[in-house]
Amino acid sequence: MGIVYLIVIGAAAGFLATRLMKIDADVITTVVIGILGALVGGLVLRFLLTVTGFMAGFVGAVLGAMLLIWLWQTYGPKR
Numbered sequence: 001m002g003i004v005y006l007i008v009i010g011a012a013a014g015f016l017a018t019r020l021m022k023i024d025a026d027v028i029t030t031v032v033i034g035i036l037g038a039l040v041g042g043l044v045l046r047f048l049l050t051v052t053g054f055m056a057g058f059v060g061a062v063l064g065a066m067l068l069i070w071l072w073q074t075y076g077p078k079r
Contacts, residue, residue, distance in 0.1 A: 009061055010035030017065030023073070037065025 014034025018025050025033065041064020 006035055006038060007031065009058060010038050013037055013041075013058060013061035013065050016062050017069060020062075021066055021069045021073075023069060033065045033068055034061060037061050037063070037068050040064035040067065 011031045011034055014025075014030040014032070014037065017033060017037060018030050038061035041060035041062065043060075
C-alpha cells in the first residue's frame with residue numbers, strides 16, 4: 001500500500017510542480033519527478049520542521065519536485 005500511496009502523491013506533486021515551473025513533461029517523467037521530489041522534499045521538510053502528516057508530505061513533495069526541476073534545468077543537458 002505504501003508504494004501505491006507514493007505513486008499517487010508523486011503523480012500529484014509532479015503534476016503541480018511541472019505546472020508551477022512551466023515545463024512540458026510526459027506522464028512517466030512527471031510521476032518520477034514527483035516521486036523523487038516526495039522523497040527529497042518529504043525527508044528535508046520533516047527533518048527541518050519535524051512536522052508529520054499528509055500535508056507536510058505533499059508540500060515537501062512539491063517543493064522537492066520543484067528543486068529537482070530547477071536542478072535539471074540549471075545543470076542538466078542543454079538542448
